[in-house]
Amino acid sequence: MEKVEKPKRQHILESAAILFRDKGYSATSMRDLARAVGLQASSLYNHIESKEKLLQEICLANALKFLSMMEKVEAMDIPVAAKVEQLLRLHIRTAIQDVTSVTSFNDEWRHLGEPYLSDFKDMRRDYEQRFIHILRQGIEAGEIRAQEPQVVLYTLFSSLRWLYDWFQPGRRLSAPDVEEEILNLLFYGLRCSSELDSESV
């Protein structure tokens, strides 16, 4: 009798994140979630407090995760462009590996109730401002081409939003392949320059 079973609460949280991603928070019923974890809807409440609490937990955990990623990158002693690259790589990997991340970060946080909605927005704004700060440093240092950091920021963020519902491990392309391809596109753009180099970021 191994005691390897993962805590049921965690199982519920992960199933919820998947459903929220696939159908959206509002279109996911507690009975859907119960079926996904192999219980009756009423039994869920032995482990969780409410549907919205699930969303709160998912959103909060990921907001904290992104902020801690930011903290690590800020502390690195590398050129600014390399910091941007690091952040983008972390975004890509998170989107590929962690189902819950994009669920909350992109779409479903708007269904949060009111104290939590404002809290989440604040944390998100904080993250964005620190990202913009880095971009601005890069522009001043002549490492990054952009007049409007905010436009660049949102374009970068959004450009990864297809990953979470497109990428699946068994695919033709491996995760590192996709990562390189995206970075190549974001850093060097669509247009071929006069000399035809295209490899390596």
Added chain:
Amino acid sequence: MEKVEKPKRQHILESAAILFRDKGYSATSMRDLARAVGLQASSLYNHIESKEKLLQEICLANALKFLSMMEKVEAMDIPVAAKVEQLLRLHIRTAIQDVTSVTSFNDEWRHLGEPYLSDFKDMRRDYEQRFIHILRQGIEAGEIRAQEPQVVLYTLFSSLRWLYDWFQPGRRLSAPDVEEEILNLLFYGLRCSSELDSESV
């Protein structure tokens, strides 16, 4: 006494598109919609057939719109890179001007019922394949830098997804400004090249 009042059915459709964008299809109730147009929920049904019919109409109209845009661009006698540029410009303008476009194109189409869901997916796939065809031509012609057209395609599409809930006309940046900035980023990338040119796409 001007006879300028717009047909009520159109008013309902537009209000629905805004609500679907802001709250999502599932989280938007017919009573929400009724309040938005100044009616009782029951009165809506004098003008429309069902909630889902609203979504169907919005999604279909926009799928057709994007396909007709594609047709026009395909017929142009210009370099491939310029075709990509045209398509991106059209995407950007549509996202900025037309509320309903992104609503359906990005997110809410998944709530369509079954005959319509497959129809929409087919049209979307058609559009994507034709876009990828153009990208591939560009790669062969040496005008476009990319190994994986599909990765590029989704990155390009997604990169515009912030526009629809960010851009509002009274903003610091005008629509053409934003358009140029995004195109500049997508075509030439983040990284500054050795010589510092940054203007004009």
Added chain:
DNA sequence: AACTCGCGAATGAACGTTCGTTTGCAAAGA
């Protein structure tokens, strides 16, 4: 001028269903 007929548009009440959640109770584990 009065009457009425048809009709589009709006309404409040109600329908059946599904929602998130609570309750009472039984079985299992400590």
Added chain:
DNA sequence: TCTTTGCAAACGAACGTTCATTCGCGAGTT
């Protein structure tokens, strides 16, 4: 024994939608 976990049943609320009715108005008839 006490706590945890599960389930069936039930709860009130909200959902999309239907229904019978009413109101206002232009056309047709006297």
